[in-house]
Amino acid sequence: MSVNPDYLKEEREQEWRVVLRSQKKNKERTDLVRVHMTEVDPKIRVQSNIEVNQGLSEDDAVNEAQRCLDCPNPTCITGCPVEINIPKFIKNIERREFLEAAKVLKQTSTLPAVCGRVCPQEKQCEAQCFYTLKLKKEPVAIGYLERFAADYEQKSGKMAVPEVAPAKGIKIAIIGSGPAGLTFAGEMCKRGYDVWVFEALHEIGGVLKYGIPEFRLPNSIVDVEIDILKKMGVHFETNFVVGKTATIDDLKDEGFKGFFVGSGAGLPRFMNIPGENYIGILSSNEYLTRINLMDAANPNTDTPIISGKNVAVIGGGNTAMDSVRTAKRLGAERAMIIYRRSIEEMPARVEEIKHAQEEGIEFINLANPLEYYADEKGRVKQMKVQRMELGEPDSSGRRRPVPVEGSEYLIDVDTVVVSVGVSPNPLIPSSLPDLKMTRWQTIEVDDDKLQSSIPYIFAGGDIVRGGATVILAMGDGRKAAASMDNYIQNISK
Numbered sequence: 001m002s003v004n005p006d007y008l009k010e011e012r013e014q015e016w017r018v019v020l021r022s023q024k025k026n027k028e029r030t031d032l033v034r035v036h037m038t039e040v041d042p043k044i045r046v047q048s049n050i051e052v053n054q055g056l057s058e059d060d061a062v063n064e065a066q067r068c069l070d071c072p073n074p075t076c077i078t079g080c081p082v083e084i085n086i087p088k089f090i091k092n093i094e095r096r097e098f099l100e101a102a103k104v105l106k107q108t109s110t111l112p113a114v115c116g117r118v119c120p121q122e123k124q125c126e127a128q129c130f131y132t133l134k135l136k137k138e139p140v141a142i143g144y145l146e147r148f149a150a151d152y153e154q155k156s157g158k159m160a161v162p163e164v165a166p167a168k169g170i171k172i173a174i175i176g177s178g179p180a181g182l183t184f185a186g187e188m189c190k191r192g193y194d195v196w197v198f199e200a201l202h203e204i205g206g207v208l209k210y211g212i213p214e215f216r217l218p219n220s221i222v223d224v225e226i227d228i229l230k231k232m233g234v235h236f237e238t239n240f241v242v243g244k245t246a247t248i249d250d251l252k253d254e255g256f257k258g259f260f261v262g263s264g265a266g267l268p269r270f271m272n273i274p275g276e277n278y279i280g281i282l283s284s285n286e287y288l289t290r291i292n293l294m295d296a297a298n299p300n301t302d303t304p305i306i307s308g309k310n311v312a313v314i315g316g317g318n319t320a321m322d323s324v325r326t327a328k329r330l331g332a333e334r335a336m337i338i339y340r341r342s343i344e345e346m347p348a349r350v351e352e353i354k355h356a357q358e359e360g361i362e363f364i365n366l367a368n369p370l371e372y373y374a375d376e377k378g379r380v381k382q383m384k385v386q387r388m389e390l391g392e393p394d395s396s397g398r399r400r401p402v403p404v405e406g407s408e409y410l411i412d413v414d415t416v417v418v419s420v421g422v423s424p425n426p427l428i429p430s431s432l433p434d435l436k437m438t439r440w441q442t443i444e445v446d447d448d449k450l451q452s453s454i455p456y457i458f459a460g461g462d463i464v465r466g467g468a469t470v471i472l473a474m475g476d477g478r479k480a481a482a483s484m485d486n487y488i489q490n491i492s493k
Contacts, residue, residue: 026069030131034138035064042358046328049214052355053117053147058096061148065094067140071130076142079128081475082108082115082183086125090145102153103160105146110186111179111225111474113154114208116147117217119471120349154224161231165192170488173198173256175242175428178206179470180461181262182229183477189232191485196256198240203293206264207462208470210289213322215329216352243431248457258456258484261443262477265462267423271314275372276418280308280380284315284323284419297330308414309333312383314369315419316346321356323417328359335361336411340368340388340401366390368401370408372416382410424463432457442466449483450476458484 038054039045045052056064068090076086085104092101105112121143126132129139153159172188174181177199189195203209205222230236242248248259268283270276287305290296296305311327313320316339328335337356339346342365346353357363366388373382387407390399424442429435436444436453443452443459450458460476462468 024066029067029069030135030137032063032067034067035060035141035144037141037144039355042355042360045215046325046359049329051218052215055151056144056148058098058152061093061098061145062096064141064145065090067131068094069130075128075130075133076125076140079125081124081471082478084108084125084146086142089149090140090142093145093149098149098152099156099158099160101145101149105149106160106162108478109474110183110229110477111208111222111470112146113150113221113225114179114217115471115474116143116145116150117221118212118469119143120469122350124471154221159224159228161228162186162190164190164232167194168192170194170258171196171254171256172258172260172484173242173248173251174260174262176200176206176262176264176461176463177204177236178262178264178461178473179208180264180463180473180477180480181206181260182226183474184260184262184460184481185234185477186229186232187478187481188484189229189234191481193485194235195233196235196237198242198245199236199238200241200263201293202238204236204238206262210293211285211319211322213288213292213326215325216322241427243427247431248428258488259458260477260480260484261428261452261457261459261463262461262473263425263428263463265422265424265465265467267425268418269421269423270418271369271420273369273371275374275380278372278374278380279378280306280414281372281416281418284313284319284417285422287323287417288319288326291326291330305330306415307332310336310411310413311415311417312336312338312411312413313417313419314338315421316341316348317419318348318352320417320419321348321352323419324361325356325359327415327417328361332415336413337361337363337365338367338369338383338385338411339363339365341398342366342390345390345398364411366401368403369416372413373410380413380416383413383416384408384410422462422467424466428463440466449487450480451483451487455487 070087074087089101089104125142126139131137132139171194174197177197185195185197204226208222268285290305295301307330311332313324324335324337367385369383370386371384372380375381387404388401391402394400438444442464445452445459450460458480460480461473
């Protein structure tokens with residue numbers, strides 16, 4: 001078979017370019033400018049659920065990877081809750097060994113394509129990058145590169161399935177298929193356990209599916225990650241409510257030896273102010289779940305959501321941003337964020353706030369709802385808000401909002417989405433009277449082992465933290481898997 005000489009020449013030039021890149025001096029690397037990811041134009045993206053961030057090209061990824069200094073003490077790894085070997089996967093990208101980069105990610109991360117999209121890297125790995133800590137420059141775009149490597153592997157059709165140990169013949173049950181449960185499932189499967197995930201809803205993915213809109217995290221991306229777990233041997237049962245469909249005792253009778261509770265924090269909080277029960281006032285949990293999972297934005301469905309023309313979302317976190325940006329896509333003429341602190345104190349990611357502003361979201365800061373008023377049919381039509389000013393810092397480190405007396409005014413609204421936090425799902429704890437709970441009704445666990453007061457039950461994610469990030473939940477799943485493995489081995493001796 002003849003070989004095209006031009007191809008060989010191209011290949012040799014490519015190899016030489018890799019050699020030259022590997023010889024870059026640190027000064028050359030630090031002079032490079034951080035890459036910027038292409039985004040869909042706001043006027044176009046608000047008309048559909050198209051993903052806003054469009055990813056990096058191969059050349060952009062390689063150029064950004066060249067900025068990594070491959071520090072002898074890579075503090076970026078300590079900033080990652082699942083301890084990805086960040087320099088190693090980035091150096092693989094620099095060498096254009098993209099599939100190898102994806103394999104490195106999968107050594108410790110069950111959901112790399114998800115994390116590359118929704119993790120707050122700016123507060124975690126990138127905050128610990130040498131550029132940030134010492135040079136006071138923009139950090140290496142670790143999140144962008146993680147997404148690039150994971151997406152490249154998905155598009156290549158050469159998805160690597162992590163190796164699993166020989167079967168131990170020990171059944172493990174996981175309650176909830178969110179990021180904590182999926183990570184725990186993958187880690188236990190690698191160790192050779194027979195892993196079963198029980199999900200109350202009709203789709204796998206937990207908050208990744210019901211809580212995060214597709215313009216930020218496409219369902220197809222989540223499905224590919226879940227498919228890898230299935231290929232590893234993880235079993236999934238949907239429409240299965242542990243505590244109702246079957247109790248933990250029932251599952252123990254079926255031979256399950258260990259349980260991981262990752263049922264999340266799906267119980268919405270409200271503000272308990274007058275008029276909160278009027279039609280058109282929903283929790284962000286209900287609003288997003290019905291739209292993301294149940295096609296409620298379609299007026300022809302059995303239970304459509306009537307998302308009005310004047311939509312107010314109460315809160316300043318990522319879920320509030322997801323809700324208000326969803327309302328804009330559903331046709332709201334005035335989509336508003338009502339937040340009692342200034343924009344600088346908002347807990348939402350800077351990127352999410354930026355995208356919301358670009359899409360025409362109105363930010364009404366230093367304002368707090370006091371009361372709602374309804375029309376003759378019982379649907380909300382107005383809300384009374386009070387202006388706030390910032391006082392001394394509170395326990396969160398942010399300045400405490402203080403009401404300004406006599407500053408109340410009315411805003412016309414026909415839909416209100418309350419996004420002021422969530423509480424843990426009470427179903428599992430209520431079915432286990434011996435399970436110790438904290439005063440916040442989260443499951444009490446040992447900080448190092450994530451083991452509960454019932455030795456064979458471990459827990460992680462929002463059911464323990466009360467509301468946190470995807471990556472922190474994944475870190476819990478990974479840590480709990482190592483702990484449960486030790487526990488089972490010890491009781492088996």
